[in-house]
Amino acid sequence: MHRQGRPGRGGGERGDQGLSPRPGAKAGAKPQRRPGPGRPQRPLARVEPRGPDGLPQVQLGWRGSERWARGHPWIYRGDVEEGRGALEELQGGEVVRVLDGRGWLSGQALYSRTSKIALRWLSGDDAPVDAAFFRARLQRADELRRRALPGEDTYRVVHAEADLLPGLVVDRYGDYLCAQFLVKGTDDRKELLADLLCEHFRPRGLVNRSDAGVRALEGLAPEKGVMRGELPPLVRYATGLVRMKADLLGGQKTGAFLDQRENQLVAAQYASGEALDCFSYTGGFALQLATRAEKVTAVEISEPAALQLKENAQENRLGNVEVVVANAFDYLRDAVDEGRRFDTISLDPPSFAKSKDAVPAALRGYKELNLRALQLLRPGGHLITASCTYHVGETMFEDMLESAASDAKRRVQIVERRGAGKDHPVLLHLRETRYLKCFVLRVL
Numbered sequence: 001m002h003r004q005g006r007p008g009r010g011g012g013e014r015g016d017q018g019l020s021p022r023p024g025a026k027a028g029a030k031p032q033r034r035p036g037p038g039r040p041q042r043p044l045a046r047v048e049p050r051g052p053d054g055l056p057q058v059q060l061g062w063r064g065s066e067r068w069a070r071g072h073p074w075i076y077r078g079d080v081e082e083g084r085g086a087l088e089e090l091q092g093g094e095v096v097r098v099l100d101g102r103g104w105l106s107g108q109a110l111y112s113r114t115s116k117i118a119l120r121w122l123s124g125d126d127a128p129v130d131a132a133f134f135r136a137r138l139q140r141a142d143e144l145r146r147r148a149l150p151g152e153d154t155y156r157v158v159h160a161e162a163d164l165l166p167g168l169v170v171d172r173y174g175d176y177l178c179a180q181f182l183v184k185g186t187d188d189r190k191e192l193l194a195d196l197l198c199e200h201f202r203p204r205g206l207v208n209r210s211d212a213g214v215r216a217l218e219g220l221a222p223e224k225g226v227m228r229g230e231l232p233p234l235v236r237y238a239t240g241l242v243r244m245k246a247d248l249l250g251g252q253k254t255g256a257f258l259d260q261r262e263n264q265l266v267a268a269q270y271a272s273g274e275a276l277d278c279f280s281y282t283g284g285f286a287l288q289l290a291t292r293a294e295k296v297t298a299v300e301i302s303e304p305a306a307l308q309l310k311e312n313a314q315e316n317r318l319g320n321v322e323v324v325v326a327n328a329f330d331y332l333r334d335a336v337d338e339g340r341r342f343d344t345i346s347l348d349p350p351s352f353a354k355s356k357d358a359v360p361a362a363l364r365g366y367k368e369l370n371l372r373a374l375q376l377l378r379p380g381g382h383l384i385t386a387s388c389t390y391h392v393g394e395t396m397f398e399d400m401l402e403s404a405a406s407d408a409k410r411r412v413q414i415v416e417r418r419g420a421g422k423d424h425p426v427l428l429h430l431r432e433t434r435y436l437k438c439f440v441l442r443v444l
C-alpha cells in the first residue's frame with residue numbers, strides 16, 4: 001500500500017512541501033504533506049472547513065493521526081479534532097481532505113455521516129479522486145489476481161479496504177460480475193465504478209447485490225438488480241474439475257462463497273470413504289469431497305440451496321451425493337446417538353457472532369459442532385473445519401478445537417491452518433479483513 005508521510009509524492013504541490021509550516025491553517029493555502037516522523041504538536045490555529053479548491057477538510061487528533069500514520073484505514077468520529085462541525089454540514093459520501101495533528105496533509109478519505117467510522121482512507125496525497133484514481137485502483141486489484149491465480153476467471157476482484165477501495169466488493173464469475181456497494185461514498189459512485197468495471201472486464205452482465213445488512217450502518221437501504229448488460233438465471237463457474245452454477249441475484253452473498261474455493265480443493269485431497277459435509281449451500285465442499293470419497297452426505301437447511309446442490313451434483317454426474325435438508329446441529333447429534341461413523345467431515349457454518357458480545361455463544365456453537373464431528377470420525381479420519389466469524393480469532397478457534405477434542409476423547413493433529421483464498425487478501429493494518437479460518441485436522 002501507499003506509504004503515508006513520504007515526502008515528494010503529494011499530488012498538489014511537489015517539491016518543498018516538507019518545509020512549510022502548517023499550511024492548512026492558513027486560508028487560501030493548500031495543506032501539504034508532513035515532512036516525516038516526529039511528534040505532532042497541537043494545532044495553533046483553526047483549520048479552514050474547506051480548502052481553496054472547495055474540498056472539505058478536517059484535522060485529526062493525536063490518536064487518529066497516529067493510527068492513520070501506522071496504516072490503519074479507519075478514523076472514528078471521536079478522533080476528528082478540528083472540523084467536526086464542518087463534517088456535520090456534509091451529506092456523507094464526500095471526499096474529505098484530512099490533516100494530521102500538526103496540520104500537515106495526511107491524505108483523503110471518504111466521509112460517512114452515520115457510521116461510527118467517520119473516515120475511510122483513500123489516498124495519502126492530494127491528487128484528485130476521480131475516474132483515473134478508481135481505474136488505477138481496480139487495475140492494481142486485478143493485477144494481484146492475475147499473478148496469484150493465473151488463468152482463473154472466477155475470483156474476488158476487489159476485497160474492499162484490503163484493496164484500498166473502501167466498502168467495495170466485486171466478485172467475478174467468468175463473463176459476469178457481481179458488486180456490493182457497502183458504504184455511502186462507494187454507493188454514491190456506483191455508476192462510475194460500474195462503468196470502470198465494464199471498461200476493464202467487458203463483462204456480459206454486472207449485478208448489484210447491495211442487499212447486505214451492513215448498509216444500514218451507512219443509512220443505505222438494501223438494493224439489488226442488473227446494472228449493466230444482461231444476466232441468465234444461473235451463471236456457470238468451475239472450481240477445479242467441478243462445474244458449479246450460481247444465482248447471482250437470488251443466491252446468498254454474491255451467489256457463492258468464493259473465499260472457500262481453495263479450501264474446497266484442499267478438502268478433496270483428504271477425502272475418503274464415507275464423507276459428511278455440513279452447511280453445504282450449493283455444494284462447494286460436498287462436490288469436491290464427492291470426487292474422492294465413496295459417498296457424501298450433504299446437510300443444508302435452505303431448500304433452494306439444497307435443490308441447487310442436487311442440480312450441481314447431477315451436472316457433474318456425481319451420483320454418490322445424498323442431500324439432506326436439515327439443521328446440521330440436529331443431524332450431528334442424531335448421528336452420534338445412532339453410533340454412525342465417517343472418514344471425512346467438513347463443517348462450514350455461517351457467522352455465529354456479529355459483535356464481541358456474541359463470542360461466548362458463538363464458541364459454544366462451534367464447540368458443539370466440532371465435538372460431535374470428532375466423535376463421528378473413524379481413526380485416521382479428517383475434519384475440515386471453518387469459521388468465518390471475525391470476532392473469533394484463530395487462537396480462540398484453535399483453543400475451542402483443543403477443548404472439543406479433549407471432550408471427545410480423541411487425539412488430534414493439526415494438518416493445515418488455512419484462511420481465505422489469495423483473492424481475499426488481508427490488509428495487514430486492518431485485521432478485520434482476516435476473518436476466515438479453516439483447519440484440516442486428523443484424528444489419530
Ligand code: SAH
Pocket residue numbers: 252256257260264278279280281282283284285299300301302305326327328329348349350
Ligand atoms: N459450504 C458452503 C458455504 C456455506 S455458507 C460452500 O462452500 O459453498 C453456510 C450455509 O449454512 C448456508 O447455505 C446456510 O443456508 C446454511 N445453514 C445455516 N444454518 C444452518 C443450520 N443450522 N443447519 C444447516 N445449514 C445451515
